[in-house]
Amino acid sequence: DNEPRSLVLKRPSNTAPSAVSWADLRRRLRTMRRLCACAVLPILLLLLLLLLLQATALPRMVLKPRLPFEIEWRVPVGCDFSGFFVEVVCGFIPALQSLARVVLLTGECDETFLDNSLTTREAAAYRRSWRKEGKRSAEQTARSVVLEHGDPCLMRSFSQKNRPLWIIARAMSEGRLSADHLECLKRADEIWVPTDWHIKTFFAAGVPPSKLISMPEIVDVE
Structure with missing residues (x-):
């Protein structure tokens, strides 16, 4: 065939x-x-x-998406090596700047202090994030997640119209939480404390456990 x-x-x-x-x-x-x-x-x-x-x-930040809102971190202290200043300026702020635009409201540092007292990375993070508190508008704050660092009764009060997206209190105590601090913390949506001991202490004082987050202090491993 x-x-x-x-x-x-x-x-x-x-x-x-x-x-x-x-x-x-x-x-x-x-x-x-x-x-x-x-x-x-x-x-x-x-x-x-x-x-x-x-x-x-x-850097791992290359693979991290940036948050769609600003973080406004207020630390009502001067420019010195206080515990609050060091924790925020030398710890949290440099770490967070890869994730979001951070606005730092704290005491103004002069250039001599920045150049001679901080590392290059810390000074750069401060310069990028620092803003004079009086220049920050209510509308800008309302579009931000706000962290109030330090004494709970020094937290700002906001009207319902200008309330931030979320209010976080960074607080701690060396003993029992006072009644005044307990009352002031009611303004926060979330409360960051440095240790599990603080969670137990704040809970025993009457803070709802759903608000409490254990957020240890930053450690530089380099």
Whole structure:
């Protein structure tokens, strides 16, 4: 039999059968393989790129999305090496700037202090974030997550119209929580304390446990 061989592909009953030669079928299969290879190659390259990013010493902030709101951190102390100032300016602010725009409301530092007393990273973080509190508008604060750091009764009071998105109190106590501080903390949506001991102490004083978050102080491991 010298007639060319052909393959008949079955189709649904409502269509007429058609003949496809072996050569045509092989061409179609080769085309499909090329298309699959073209689709898989970009995926493999993307996976390789992600592996390289994780394996290199690139800052991890490259892979972190920025928050869609500002963080306004208020520390009502002067520019010195007080515990509150060091914790925020030398700890939390540099760490948070990779995640969001941070606005620091605290005492103004002169350039001599920044250049001679802080590290280059800490001074740069202060310069990027510091704002004079009186220049900050109520509308800007209302669009921010606000942290009130220190004495709970020095927290600002906000009207319902200008209330921030969320109010966090950063507070601590060396003993029992006073009745005045307990009352002032009611203005906060969330309360950050440095240890589990503080959580137990604040809870025993009457703070709802749903508001309490253990947020240890920043430690520089470098």
